[in-house]
Amino acid sequence: MTRPSIPVKPADWVRRIGTAVVVVLVLWSLLGLDIKWERLIDLPADLWRVAVLMFGQMPFDETGTLIAALWESVSIAWLGTMIAAIFAIPLSFLAAENLVGRPIAWSMRQVFNVLRAVPEVILAIALIPIFGLTPMAGVLAIGIGSIGTLGKLFYEIAEGIQPGPIEAVDATGANRLQRLRWGVLPQLLPEYASFVLYRFEVNIRASAVMGLIGAGGIGNDVAQALRFKEFGTAGLGLLIIIVGTIAIDYLSGMVRKRIINGPGATGGSRMAAPAPITA
C-alpha cells in the first residue's frame, strides 16, 4: 500500500567538499574586495548615460578614419600571426615526441608554456618603450605571444600524424623528399592553415585591445576618444570593432570549414578549431 519510494541519492563527498570550497572562496572575495556596493544601484543609470553619450550622436563623418584604424588593427593581427606561424612550425617539430627525443620535446614545451602564459598586453608594455607608440610594438607582441599557442597546437598535430599514408608512399619507393611531400605534408598543412586562421581571429581582438595602451590600431582611437571625452567617436569605434570582428570571424570560419572538410562539403562535421573566445 505504500507508494514506491524514490531511491535515495548516494552522498557524493567530493562534490560536497568542492562546493564548500567554492562557496568559501566566493565569500572571501565578496567580503575582501574594496568595493562600494551601493555604487551598483547607480550602475544602470551610469551605463545608460554612457550609452547615450556614446551611441546617441555618433560622428559618422569619422567612419572612414575609424575603418582605416580597424584595418591597421587587422594588419597588426595578420602580420603578428604570420610571424608566429613562421617560428612556430619549426619549433613545434622540436616539441613533438615522435620526431625528437623526450628531453628536447619536454624543454621546448616548457618554452611554449611560458610564452602562452604571458598576456600580449604585458608584452606590449615591454615593447612600447623599445619601439615607441607604433604598430610594430603590437605586431611583435602578437607575434611573440602567439608562438606559444600555435606551437602547442602544431606539435599536437604533428604527434597525431597517421602512419598509413607514409607507409603507402614508402611502398611506392619514394625518396625522403617525396615521402615528406606526399605522406606528411598533406596531413599537416590543412590543420596548420586552419589553426593559423583561428589564431588570427583571436589576435584581432588582442590587437584591438593593445591599441588601448598605445600599440597602434583602432583601440588607440577609442582610448584617445574616451580620454578626451569624445564619446561619440568612442561609440562609433566600438561599433566598428564589434561589426568588424564578427564579419571577419564569419569569413575566416567559412574558409576554415572549407580547408578542413574539403570541396563540396556542406555539414560542419569536422571543425578543427572552436570559434574564438576573447583570450
Added chain:
Amino acid sequence: MTSVVEGAVKKPPPTPRPSSFALLGSLLAVVLTVITAITVEFSFAELIENLTRRNLVVEGLLSPDVSQVWSDRSLRAFIETLQLAILGTATGGVVALPLAMWATDFGNPNTPLRVAVRTLNAVIRSIPDLLWALLFVTAVGIGVLPGLLALFFFSIAVVSKLTADTLDGVDRGPIEAALASGASVPQMLHTAVLPQILPAYSSFLLYGFELNLRASAVLGLVGAGGIGARIEFFRGRGEWSEVWGLVLMFFLVVFIVERVSVSVRRRLI
C-alpha cells in the same frame, strides 16, 4: 608478363595537381602579408636597430626585483587580483548558464527571443576584456568595481560560448522523456539537460577562472584595480626591475593555479 610490368613502369599515375583553392588561398595569404606589412610600415632594419640598442626594459628583465613583491601594497594587489578573478567568474558563470540554455532550440522554443539571446551572446563575446574594463572605468570611475564588472562580462562571454557548444551535442532522449512526462521547459532543463552538462560546465568555470586571472593582470593598466595597477605604477616611473619582478611573481601564481585547475578539470570530465 614482363611487358605488362614495363608498361606500368613507363606510365606512372599522373601527379595530382594542387587544388586551385589551395593555390588561391596561399597567393591571397602572401598578398595580404605584403599589404599588411606596408600598412604597419614593417621594416627589418628598424627591428634590428631597436632590439640591439641598449634599453632599460631588457636590463630590468635580466635583473628582476622580486623583493618588493612582499611589500604590503603588492601583496594586497595580488590578493585583490585573485578575489576579482574568483568573484568575476562566479557571478559571470552563473549568468552564462541560462544565457547558453536560452540560446538553444530546446531551451527556448520562441524563435525571435532565441535570436535575440544569441545576438546578445555574440555582442558580449566580441568585446575584449580590456575594452570592457575601459568602458566601465568610463561609466563608474577608476577602482575595483569596473574591474569586477569587466570580468563579469568577460566570464559570460567565455562560459556561455563553451557551454552552448556542449549543449549542441546533448543527448535529446532525456529531453523528450521529460517533456513527455509533462515537464515544463524549466523543469525539463533542470532534470534532463543540466545533469548532462554539469561536469563540462564546471570545467568551463575553472577554465574561465584561469582566463580571468590572466585578464585581471592587465585590467589595472586602464585603472580597474588589481596587480595591473601596481605594474602600471612602476612602469610609469620607469622602474623595470620592479615591473618584471611583479610580472614573474604573477606568472608563478598563474602557473600554480593552472596546474591545480587542470588536474581538477581532468577529474571532472
